[in-house]
Amino acid sequence: MSRMTPKEMALTIGNGLLSFPVTPFDVANRFDAARYRSNLDWLCSYEVAGLFAAGGTGEFFSLTPAEVVDVVTTAVQQTAGRVPVLAGVGYGTATATELAGAVERAGADGILLLPPYLVFSEQAGLAAHVEAVCKSTSLGVIVYNRDNAILTEDTIARLCERCPNLVGFKDGVGDIEQMTRIYLRMGDRLTYVGGLPTAETFALPYLEMGVTTYSSAVFNFVPEFSTKFYAAVRRRDRETVQAGLRDFIMPLLAIRNRKRGYAVSMIKAGMKVIGRDSGPVRSPLTDLTASEVEELSALISRLKASEFTRRVTAYSNLTG
Numbered sequence: 001m002s003r004m005t006p007k008e009m010a011l012t013i014g015n016g017l018l019s020f021p022v023t024p025f026d027v028a029n030r031f032d033a034a035r036y037r038s039n040l041d042w043l044c045s046y047e048v049a050g051l052f053a054a055g056g057t058g059e060f061f062s063l064t065p066a067e068v069v070d071v072v073t074t075a076v077q078q079t080a081g082r083v084p085v086l087a088g089v090g091y092g093t094a095t096a097t098e099l100a101g102a103v104e105r106a107g108a109d110g111i112l113l114l115p116p117y118l119v120f121s122e123q124a125g126l127a128a129h130v131e132a133v134c135k136s137t138s139l140g141v142i143v144y145n146r147d148n149a150i151l152t153e154d155t156i157a158r159l160c161e162r163c164p165n166l167v168g169f170k171d172g173v174g175d176i177e178q179m180t181r182i183y184l185r186m187g188d189r190l191t192y193v194g195g196l197p198t199a200e201t202f203a204l205p206y207l208e209m210g211v212t213t214y215s216s217a218v219f220n221f222v223p224e225f226s227t228k229f230y231a232a233v234r235r236r237d238r239e240t241v242q243a244g245l246r247d248f249i250m251p252l253l254a255i256r257n258r259k260r261g262y263a264v265s266m267i268k269a270g271m272k273v274i275g276r277d278s279g280p281v282r283s284p285l286t287d288l289t290a291s292e293v294e295e296l297s298a299l300i301s302r303l304k305a306s307e308f309t310r311r312v313t314a315y316s317n318l319t320g
Helices: 006-013 033-043 065-079 093-105 123-135 153-162 176-189 199-207 223-234 238-256 262-273 290-305 307-319
Strands: 050-053 085-089 110-113 140-145 166-171 191-194 213-216
Touching: 006 050, 006 110, 006 140, 006 166, 006 191, 033 065, 050 065, 065 085, 065 093, 085 093, 093 110, 093 123, 110 123, 110 166, 123 140, 123 153, 153 166, 153 176, 166 176, 176 191, 191 199, 199 213, 199 223, 199 238, 213 223, 223 238, 223 307, 238 262, 238 290, 238 307, 262 290, 290 307
Parallel strands: 050 085, 085 110, 110 140, 140 166, 166 191, 191 213
Antiparallel strands: none
């Protein structure tokens, strides 16, 4: 099977919802490949435009480089071309470039370049880092703009001139003015991905500025809700989107915001609630408490009788 070109990959993921599956761990805290394969098959049965293996929700930060390659290899083999597989790449420049080559050999269709480890640096240093990774691979690269790796529109423009395979920009900041500057500068040269934790909160306003897709962590455990919410966003059905935010996303954020790291821990708890237990999070993250898991379970159960579900059902009946 021929691999997508960087531009083809970028266009494909820009036309649908993106999945960031968790990385399951067994009782010995090792990568549970069997559970991962099962989860991938289940997720691929829903409408999804791209799958990001070993991304942030997949606990890239807690995996060894060898484990990252193992996770990506498993994803490529199990999805078997059903959806594009993009691999998380990061740490320092030397490690990131080595990983980029390794995941390309493993069969990945693209790369999500996460922020470099720990350090804060100037725009010239960040640009050199991104360029080195882009030049180490023929795969399309999406740069993740967040934390200690926030790129200006000038830096992005220079990188796009020097790196033809830099094809995507994922925003994890939520600065509407910055996103506007970048979009007005680069237009359709890039595919833009909403990448804030619980990106559903920003989905509708970001769509208005050209961000057609986003990373849905909750897709892991409520894929039906996620796909229907995304469909409501794309048809600009504000009432249904607001119902989904009110009935599910905002109460979910109330749990997530209680402790640092819960943006990932909450997703693994959701997997446990629905009967797809994928093990605990690795340290330094911590798992939800038993009472918080019960609260999450109740929230998921209420979805069936929510206003969001009623609105989605009514729309489906109306359109046949």
